[in-house]
Amino acid sequence: MATAVAMLATSASGAVAANPDSPEQALEQAAVVMDGATLFVVRSPLGFPASERAAGIAKRIEAAARDRSIDPAFVRTGTVAGMTAIFAGPARIMVVSDADAQAAETTVEALAGAAEDRVRSAIIDYRVARSPERVRNATLLALTATVLFLVAAAVSVWLTIRLRRGIEHALHPRVQTLGFQSFAIVRAEHIRAVLSGILKFVGLLVLLALTFAWLVYVLDLFPWTIGVGNALLEHVVTPLTTLGRDFLAAIPNLIFLAILYFIFRSALRIVRLFFDAVEQGRVKLQNFEPEWAMPTYKIVRLAIIAFALVIAYPYVPGSSSAAFKGVSLFLGVVFSLGSSGAISNIIAGYMMTYRRAFRVGDRVKIGEVTGEITAVRLQVSHLRTMKNEEVVIPNSQIINSHVVNYTTLARKDGLLLHTSVQIGYNTPWRQVEAMLLEAAHRTEGLVAAPKPFVLQTKLGDFAIIYELNVGCDDPRRMHELYSALHRNILDVFNEYGVSIVTPAYEGDPETPKVVPREKWFSPPAKADNEDQAA
Template sequence: MNAVAACSRLSAALYWLALVGCLFIAGTAAAAALEAEPAATGEAILYHNFRPIVTFRGTLLGASPAARARKSADRIDHLTPSQMVLPIELTPLTLDGVRGITLTAGGNLLFGVAETDLDPQEKLTLEQVAESARQRIAEALQADAEQRRPAVLLKGVGLSAVATVIAFALLWLIARATRMVVGRLQRLIEREDAHRQLRWARHGWLLVQRLSQVLMSFLWLTVAYLWLTYVLARFPLTEPLGDRLGDFLLDLLEDIGTSFIGAMPSLTTAVVILFLTKAANDAIGNFFKAAKEGRVQAPGLHADTVSATQRLVTVMVWGLGIAIAYPFIPMSNSDAFKGLSVMFGFMFTLGSAGIVNQLMSGLVLVYARALSVGDFVQIGDNAGVVSQVGVLSTKIINMRNEEITIPNAVLVGNTIRNFSRLAGERGTLVSTSVTIGYDTPWRQVHAMLIVAAKQTPGLRPVPTPFVYQKSLADWYVEYELFAHMDQPLERVPVLSALHANIQDQFNTYGVQIMSPHFNSQPASNLVVPRGDWHAAPAAPDAPRAGS
């Protein structure tokens, strides 16, 4: 007997050491949760070994249902192991005119059931309720007695140990497999990025890491849940908890499967609608592609506005398709979807003012055809070639090879000088001005300026450069030279070379550029003698300005 008792104590110690955490979390929480709801409705459920025995609904001899359940639990807990295996007897009685039945074990009162405890909706007799309670309490006491047997404890602990080893092995395999898959994906991402100018490895790697962590956590929780369910079911005392966890998992899978099957018609309808939307969008995309290539002509559709119009039409088509498919999406009418809709609507309302302003400004720029990619423009103090016309901002590259981002709203509010819009096949027009005194023949000035333009690399000889006399000022004549160029981005170096050639021409023929102005009036009239009107390099029949 001493050896058996010692073995029993050792088995019990191992059992509680292995399952104390499970019992504390699962058993206590489950019992508390199940007891809380009936107490709020004036009912009390009698539990023993995590098993519901009977529900008390009426007051008997001044004791409330909760007090009756508490006193009955105390009586059952004070039973000795030998009393737990005794048969349960039913004894009818009448108290205060209320008929009832008591349940006793070896003369020890366990609890009583009265007519006031019956549920009208169940339509059960007092005898049926008492018999059901007898079977449940007998099963609970039997489990309590079985739990005290060393063989049962040792078997449960052994099976639990095996399940624990298997669970840890599965967790290790999951972690190792996750590391292997993630490592291979990392090498694949880095190898792909080695051949790309746009490197996205750090962003893709972070995403892969987060997804792997979520997947591994889900698998670990699944293994832990199954392990806990199996271990609790191996001991008679906690078998109901294991059954509840298993039933919960099965009910959850059943609900998910039933919901998925029930949602198949609506989900299929939504998929078909989105598929038709994509087909329509692809057809529209082919039309705009043909329009961009010049194979299709449409009124009001220009090459500069094809891309923007395609984006607008794509947004409208997909918006219409999603609006039609939305009611068919499962759970679209749930409170969660409604809450998300309200939240996103509120966020869009607060943050969309500036975005909408930029979007509308971008549409104004596109459809006004103020600029396009490749145009050489000047916006305020910024001059350069347009590299991108976006929905929110426009990017230009200046002469220093710097990328400047300008919000579309700023562009709409400023003057845009486009040097390429009207160039066509003649090239972009550039100009520079000089001021020359009245004593220099204007024909000579024209000829020198045109020769300087023809000697400048980057300026086109055809069309021929030409000169205008912009004004006859008090002390000088202002001449402006115009020429065409093919590379607007080279405007600054080309103008620099042109200015150098102009200085060389005027120095060669001894003509003074009147900048700065005269400080005093010369002693004699500064006029050009008629014989010098065609001074070299001007020809006698040189055309007049602008011809």
């Protein structure tokens, strides 16, 4: 009998030793509950719902307990239609099936004897809990608990208010506006409001905890509400217990993650120090430019972090759950769909860095935009044009278009500026070249080497195209020098009476299309000292 009682208690707690291959374990099971206490667990015979069977047994036990004519001593085991049953007086309470016995790993007779003891105890407990003396004592305890709760709640509210005022009085003078220079990021009154809100929230939590404890205690005093109290306690305590148990189980993994964090953080610091030394020239690597140091460090840092995440992932609490994997997959898909353009720009930015297409301060032409590089970032590059306009160009667009860098070779060999004119065949080419060289000689700011030279690039239908090439050592002045060079070319050709033919040439005019020297400074033009000297 003792073994059967132990088996029945184990079944009631829901921890029956189960064989997964046993057909009995596939049957539905439900607990028989009286006044919030589980008596035992029953199975569903022949597809009959176990919950309905358990509810019926509980109702019959309660009916027998309410019938004062039934003596608990008359609870017995009997047979009906060849099956073992539990009786309370003349009323049949339940039938003990073979499935129940097999699931409990005992005999029908032993299980029926244990169930008989449970039913008898349930009837006795039911009547005792509802006796006038017990109800009177429970009412007195409830009233006492209510008074104590009200006093504790009032004291809690009073202490919370005093504590909040004391903390606010001590901290408020020390709370300053959080900002950068003259820009206020978070104002002091906002910080004070947040601190006050936190203190109010803590006080509310204390009050809720007191209310919960009082409510559960009072509900457990009366047999009619003990089930509600147990359910309320289970809904609140079970999640907290689960969280606490999971946290304790995760402590070894959290320790491992903390150690891993400090190891990889130290590794990143060492790598950063190394690349800082490379950038500053204290460490030199063969065929490795110092400006590559920081971009390379960012790549290495990303690889180290990715490697650390791969190692840490199995130790992250909840990483093996289906929900965690689903959320990770969803975020990965969203990131891949939304960042394709950004990633392509980042890759293009690194490609430009290692190709050394340009650097900050270079004068370049990208597509139709000419300007000075002011910043090269991972996704975009910034240019400042001659008109002081800032142009932002995606790196992926730069990598797919041609880039003209005026500065790279100009630092060492200088930059050749070139311009062309069309002169008719009736003008000697030697005279034209001499005039172009004279215009170059008059232009200030050009370098002596390489010397200016002229190329005849094309013998056209009506004119010869001459190209004047001059040297420049500062690409930032190229537009200024072009303008000065063009002005001098016009002056020299006007001096010698040579017309510059346009593409719409149809025939030679009777008189050359030149501007006489006496009309060079027609109003509102004014000659400066250099022009008057010339």
